Amino acid sequence: MLLRVNKSFDTRVEKSSRVLEVAESFGLGLSDKRFVIYEDLEIEVNDGDILYITGQSGSGKSLLLRDVAQQLREGGKNVISIDEVPLLDVPLVDQIGSDTREALELMSQAGLNDAYVWVRKPSELSDGQRYRFRLAKVLESGANVWVADEFAAVLDRETAKIVAFNISKAARTRGATLVVATTHTDLTKYLGPTLTVEKLYGERVDLTKYEWLPA
Numbered sequence: 001m002l003l004r005v006n007k008s009f010d011t012r013v014e015k016s017s018r019v020l021e022v023a024e025s026f027g028l029g030l031s032d033k034r035f036v037i038y039e040d041l042e043i044e045v046n047d048g049d050i051l052y053i054t055g056q057s058g059s060g061k062s063l064l065l066r067d068v069a070q071q072l073r074e075g076g077k078n079v080i081s082i083d084e085v086p087l088l089d090v091p092l093v094d095q096i097g098s099d100t101r102e103a104l105e106l107m108s109q110a111g112l113n114d115a116y117v118w119v120r121k122p123s124e125l126s127d128g129q130r131y132r133f134r135l136a137k138v139l140e141s142g143a144n145v146w147v148a149d150e151f152a153a154v155l156d157r158e159t160a161k162i163v164a165f166n167i168s169k170a171a172r173t174r175g176a177t178l179v180v181a182t183t184h185t186d187l188t189k190y191l192g193p194t195l196t197v198e199k200l201y202g203e204r205v206d207l208t209k210y211e212w213l214p215a
């Protein structure tokens with residue numbers, strides 16, 4: 001599916017006295033202009049693709065990820081976003097998988113390998129543990145498009161690489177499309193993306209297509 005992305009904002013701000021002070025001190029123009037982040041960016045996203053979006057904080061990764069998710073949804077795909085995964089206030093092992101074996105398998109694939117964690121409730125976990133549990137729920141969902149913003153961003157980089165490798169493998173096995181965004185650029189080798197999108201300053205975007213040989 002060929003997606004076209006346009007995103008811009010007007011620069012209008014509320015002119016409070018402090019805003020005016022900042023504008024004057026830092027030479028910031030407050031006249032209304034367009035702040036263009038994406039202009040007619042074309043991206044081809046097909047079933048089974050792995051899309052890796054990187055770029056500095058504030059460059060436009062989340063905007064792109066949300067737009068891609070929305071367009072795929074409108075195109076009839078079943079899209080799950082990690083931010084929308086509801087968590088119940090019961091032990092992890094009781095809210096995933098059809099039985100204990102499957103529960104542990106899904107959590108292990110998402111990088112949660114600790115029995116101590118399996119019996120905890122989400123409110124008793126660290127951010128990184130909760131993130132991995134949400135990923136496990138994404139794996140379980142049966143959706144055809146998996147979307148994860150701040151992908152593995154809260155994990156130590158060794159765990160992040162393992163999780164990236166496992167999720168990518170799970171997506172390939174299930175034929176799911178994977179769309180991730182993070183400022184970390186160290187996951188290419190582990191995700192094996194079919195397309196990387198690096199958002200640069202202004203409207204600039206670097207697209208790299210990869211042809212990976214099947215393992």
Ligand SMILES: Nc1ncnc2c1ncn2[C@@H]1O[C@H](COP(=O)(O)OP(=O)(O)OP(=O)(O)O)[C@@H](O)[C@H]1O
Pocket residue numbers: 009010037055056057058059060061062063064183
């Ligand atoms: N509603 C809005 N009005 C004006 N500007 C906006 C609005 N929403 C986002 N922006 C601007 O768009 C830019 C891109 O935002 P985005 O959330 O996509 O960044 P990001 O790359 O995901 O950053 P981070 O790594 O910090 O999550 C930011 O500079 C932000 O200020």
Ligand SMILES: [Mg+2]
Pocket residue numbers: 061062063149150
């Ligand atoms: Mg973001």
